Amino acid sequence: METTRREILKGAGLLLILGARANPGGAPQTAAAAGSYDPHQHLWAMTIDIDKCIGCGHCVRACAQENDVPEEYFRTWIERYEIDGSNLEHPTVTSPDGGKHGFPPSSETRTKQFFVPKLCNHCLESPCVQVCPVGATFHSPDGVVLVDESYCLGCRYCVQACPYGCRYIHPEKLTVDKCTFCYHRITKGLTTACCEACPTQARVLADLKNPADPVHAFLRENKVQVLKPHMATRSKVFYRALDGAVR
Amino acid sequence: MKGRWQNSIHLIRPAAVFLAGLVLFLVVRVFVVPPTFGQFGHYRGAVLDEIRALPVKYAGQQACAACHEEETHLKSKGKHASVACETCHGPAAQHAEDPGSVRPGKPEETALCAGCHEMDAAKPKWFPQVNTKEHMAGMRCLECHPAHDPAP
DSSP states (O other), X not given: OHHHHHHHHHHHHHHHHHHHHHSTTSOHHHHHHHSSOOGGGOOEEEEEEGGGOOOOOHHHHHHXXXXXXXXXXXXXXXXXXXXXXXXXXXXXXXXXGGGTTOOOOOOOOSSEEEEEEEEOOOXXXXXXXXXXXXXXXXXXXXXXXXXXTTTOOOOOHHHHHOTTOOOEEOTTTOSEEOOOTTHHHHTTTOOOHHHHHOTTOOEEEEXXXXXXXXXXXXXXXXXXXXXSGGGOOOOOEEEESOOXXXX | OHHHHXXXXXXXXXXXXXXXXXHHHHHHHHHHSOTTBTSSSSSBTXXXXXXXXXXXXXXXXXXXXXXXHHHHHHHHHSTTTTSOHHHHHOOOHHHHHOTTTOOOOOOOHHHHHHHHHBOOTTXXXXXXXXXXXXXXXXXXXXXXXXXXXXXX
16 A cells, blocks of 8 residues: 555656656747747857957947937946056946047056956846846846846846946936847847957857856866856856956 | 544645646746746746847958958058057948948048047147147148158
């Protein structure tokens, strides 16, 4: 009698596991059928090489043109860091108009200076997604943090939650706006507007699920870092040659 | 039997109200929640296709190379090989769709060149930079450095 009961439980457990495998979380099959792009086959990320950024602002301008970013708001921007000797705690950070029109040239050679392009880090554990009360901001299956404008209330929780300052309220739509990794481009086989326009390939879009993507060699061969690793956001924008002073 | 029901009527009434509320909630929910909500997660699944449908403005290097073979070949051998066409010429998706009527503007050369190559201590040392005031001596950039193959 005891063995049959055990067998029944075993069988039921097996059925449960098989059932869960057959239909993982609803109906992703319909999406795969909708177009040739299957979001489950990709995981988008970006690499940024500080040693290649010249602060020209092409990325900021291209982003604004591609995505109709309003004046004085930025989905991506460039910061110039200036560090005096060992004073890592107090760098001078400037970003005139987000670096959109470049930076006034500096001839100061006694300090350490470099440019840091910034954008949404498309974190795997995003604070912004966690705080959205209505399901307007979310992780897409291919690892992009997106906003459903028709759902966003404009409550600004996510704007405050983002540790990287990557979100703003669109002055006309009054909903939140942010970098989409140019989702409308990358899902058609193009790269993002910022990566397309970058003249030195300081930024490169990467697909972590594509074994042929050069990102794997980049991550293997370089010392990389993400911004604010102590926030445990699992950022997917990987910086090479990032200085410790960068916030 | 009758007495038993009468004793519990004060429980049945709120239970009926609760049930009616539950049914109302479920009915309203069917109409209010969009059909694709929850398809991939706690959001409207259809929004992915809506975002994908946004217009592209930068056509991409391959679209340029498909027609402009000569410039692409010239550029691929030179120091500007890593610079995409649209970095200097601006977004050209409309031009790629209708090459006859929409033409990208000509970049304003000196300002554009200086935007990248002006001497700046914050730029990486490997990057070619000049102090344009001293370097140009009243000449134009393109007189010495053809943009597609700028080697001196």
